[in-house]
Amino acid sequence: xxxxxxxxxxxxxxxxxxxxxxxxxxxxxxxxxxxxxxxxxxxxxxxxxxxxxxxxxxxxxxxxxxxxxxxxxxxxxxxxxxxxxxxxxxxxxxxxxxxxxxxxxxxxxxxxxxxxxxxxxxxxxxxxxxxxxxxxxxxxxxxxxxxxxxxxxxxxxxxxxxxxxxxxxxxxxxxxxxxxxxxxxxxxxxxxxxxxxxxxxxxxxxxxxxxxxxxxxxxxxxxxxxxxxxxxxxxxxxxxxxxxxxxxxxxxxxxxxxxxxxxxxxxxxxxxxxxxxxxxxxxxxxxxxxxxxxxxxxxxxxxxxxxxxxxxxxxxxxxxxxxxxxxxxxxxxxxxxxxxxxxxxxxxxxxxx
Amino acid sequence: xxxxxxxxxxxxxxxxxxxxxxxxxxxxxxxxxxxxxxxxxxxxxxxxxxxxxxxxxxxxxxxxxxxxxxxxxxxxxxxxxxxxxxxxxxxxxxxxxxxxxxxxxxxxxxxxxxxxxxxxxxxxxxxxxxxxxxxxxxxxxxxxxxxxxxxxxxxxxxxxxxxxxxxxxxxxxxxxxxxxxxxxxxxxxxxxxxxxxxxxxxxxxxxxxxxxxxxxxxxxxxxxxxxxxxxxxxxxxxxxxxxxxxxxxxxxxxxxxxxxxxxxxxxxxxxxxxxxxxxxxxxxxxxxxxxxxxxxxxxxxxxxxxxxxxxxxxxxxxxxxxxxxxxxxxxxxxxxxxxxxxxxxxxxxxxxx
DNA sequence: AGTCTTTTTGAAAGCGCTTGCAAAGTTTAG
DNA sequence: CTAAACTTTGCAAGCGCTTTCAAAAAGACT
Numbered sequence: 001x002x003x004x005x006x007x008x009x010x011x012x013x014x015x016x017x018x019x020x021x022x023x024x025x026x027x028x029x030x031x032x033x034x035x036x037x038x039x040x041x042x043x044x045x046x047x048x049x050x051x052x053x054x055x056x057x058x059x060x061x062x063x064x065x066x067x068x069x070x071x072x073x074x075x076x077x078x079x080x081x082x083x084x085x086x087x088x089x090x091x092x093x094x095x096x097x098x099x100x101x102x103x104x105x106x107x108x109x110x111x112x113x114x115x116x117x118x119x120x121x122x123x124x125x126x127x128x129x130x131x132x133x134x135x136x137x138x139x140x141x142x143x144x145x146x147x148x149x150x151x152x153x154x155x156x157x158x159x160x161x162x163x164x165x166x167x168x169x170x171x172x173x174x175x176x177x178x179x180x181x182x183x184x185x186x187x188x189x190x191x192x193x194x195x196x197x198x199x200x201x202x203x204x205x206x207x208x209x210x211x212x213x214x215x216x217x218x219x220x221x222x223x224x225x226x227x228x229x230x231x232x233x234x235x236x237x238x239x240x241x242x243x244x245x246x247x248x249x250x251x252x253x254x255x256x257x258x259x260x261x262x263x264x265x266x267x268x269x270x271x272x273x274x275x276x277x278x279x280x281x282x283x284x285x286x287x288x289x290x291x292x293x294x295x296x297x298x299x300x301x302x303x304x305x306x307x308x309x310x311x312x313x314x315x316x317x318x319x320x321x322x323x324x325x326x327x328x329x330x331x332x333x334x335x336x337x338x339x340x341x342x343x344x345x346x347x348x349x350x351x352x353x
Numbered sequence: 354x355x356x357x358x359x360x361x362x363x364x365x366x367x368x369x370x371x372x373x374x375x376x377x378x379x380x381x382x383x384x385x386x387x388x389x390x391x392x393x394x395x396x397x398x399x400x401x402x403x404x405x406x407x408x409x410x411x412x413x414x415x416x417x418x419x420x421x422x423x424x425x426x427x428x429x430x431x432x433x434x435x436x437x438x439x440x441x442x443x444x445x446x447x448x449x450x451x452x453x454x455x456x457x458x459x460x461x462x463x464x465x466x467x468x469x470x471x472x473x474x475x476x477x478x479x480x481x482x483x484x485x486x487x488x489x490x491x492x493x494x495x496x497x498x499x500x501x502x503x504x505x506x507x508x509x510x511x512x513x514x515x516x517x518x519x520x521x522x523x524x525x526x527x528x529x530x531x532x533x534x535x536x537x538x539x540x541x542x543x544x545x546x547x548x549x550x551x552x553x554x555x556x557x558x559x560x561x562x563x564x565x566x567x568x569x570x571x572x573x574x575x576x577x578x579x580x581x582x583x584x585x586x587x588x589x590x591x592x593x594x595x596x597x598x599x600x601x602x603x604x605x606x607x608x609x610x611x612x613x614x615x616x617x618x619x620x621x622x623x624x625x626x627x628x629x630x631x632x633x634x635x636x637x638x639x640x641x642x643x644x645x646x647x648x649x650x651x652x653x654x655x656x657x658x659x660x661x662x663x664x665x666x667x668x669x670x671x672x673x674x675x676x677x678x679x680x681x682x683x684x685x686x687x688x689x690x691x692x693x694x695x696x697x698x699x700x701x702x703x704x705x706x
Numbered sequence: 707a708g709t710c711t712t713t714t715t716g717a718a719a720g721c722g723c724t725t726g727c728a729a730a731g732t733t734t735a736g
Numbered sequence: 737c738t739a740a741a742c743t744t745t746g747c748a749a750g751c752g753c754t755t756t757c758a759a760a761a762a763g764a765c766t
Contacts, residue, residue, distance in 0.1 A: 036716045068488050072428045073752030076721045097450030101471055115466050118454055135421050242654035271654050278656050301595035301624050303631050303656045389746045426722035429751045
């Protein structure tokens, strides 16, 4: 085999956009190492056996030239982009932000970049986000608590493998990850009941959020388990924000309904509720016990520190990322779930008579 | 000109990775519209005048085939990727998370995708992140409070235009955005002084963070402006977390040093400090006034609601995104700054004698 | 040593789009 | 009415990498 320079390598380089620092290409490496571009590619990707001596020569050339493969070209040729899209509902929520951060780290380690977009809990927005990710040719998509109909998700999974958190959809290119919303909520409510509370209010999340409904279900299940009648009057609507929790608690207090504990669908609502109680001169936990859901890092530092349902953000994120990678690589990830536990702190107390 | 099918369009399509839904290519559009691919490209990008009738035909074909250009191919051919990288120090911090979310929205509108990576305030990490972004061929990089030396940034700006927040580096491919750390801090300290406080403690952020130092400077400037001697004993180290603020306050109280107000370098530290005070039986603001910095959304809902230096996250993010786009498109963005203001709430009070 | 396998390797054809160049079509001028 | 001067448009050559295919090299066997 002649070791001559490829005809292409001698062509004049068109000036690339901007003053991009001269890019080292795979061809230059090939020339330097005295092999063909194909061989370099194969060595770099481990897609075929290659004589040991050439491997060394190529590695040396790569090091010498500081070659870094162009992922764009690689995507175009190879059909995969080594990037995954994450659709998050509200990155401004600390819970999601932290999850995203951890996922990014895990995916980065696996060689993937993450493109994220915020869906804001609206079907249309979510569709647009997905469209965008797809047009960017991501290799897979992670949907955190998607609000799209099941059929659409299955349909979508034909374009890209999907990992869903907080939803369950059965399909081969979809991996669903249960985040224990309902059991977690039940845990919290049962704890309150165990502390002697009977009239437990619930500050709900937005009705359109599936996880919000699941938490309400857990709450109901706990009541039912202890034969405590469920009362609509003790359920007030929130929106997962501090402000929403604050307003909800005020509304609840205005109804005059009596209660000794409140379970909020997330920590932020719980914080808002605590402030409302405080303003009305009610002391937590002496007068009213409060429980949240999520266990944000800041929840250990509220006054008083919040008792809340803890979910390991780290575990959720890492598990999700792993599942995504497995799915992309064609394997079938084992079903997973991350159990919720209860972090008991100082916002709850035994009911006083 | 003959309107014949391009030779290429008839070639057999290699099966692409996964069951990717059949991709419509520009060539198919060209065939459908009865023009050449070049013409389609030119119409799509507006890079040359084209007869009105063809424009219509192409647009019709695009609509009919639901053509969506492949950004990967476009990047490879055109040299730009329509994506920008954002290096954030700690996405787990609500402040950064929210900024990132807003930036994403703004850049999305301008047609750019965002790739983000977390630097964790470490020079090495930051370098690795930048490397990664560069290898992904981003068109520009936004560095939030970078900790890299100026020379390196200038050097870097030759590879990609840069937008820096909280740093000032003069160079043509760099746009620096002042986020008013020092003036903001000064505002807060002056307010406390105006409320009669003289012994004002300061909970600092990590020394390696440039913005942390700037805030300390603002605090010192305020003291100096009122001829109040600066005392090292009133400055305790924090790390921008709730836990750090909590520990810092405990240490401060343990020293027995007297003070009537505390200024924390960020809201999270302030929250931690408030809890520490609470545990020691000190009431905010009756016994001690507390001021934070950042004005996180949750800071309006702490108990008591926190007085803090407000910065418009929205403004910072949008301004940054705009500057990035201008820089990428070769224009020179006007210098910008986002002024900090003081959000006076209930954690501060006039000094009691 | 010669034949049949099995490996290793290179040439070349893409991936889908942009763009320089020159041919074809139009308009204007002489 | 033809030549000169623009405009519009297609051809084809890339962008940097992967991968198929077939040729070359190396082994395995008579």
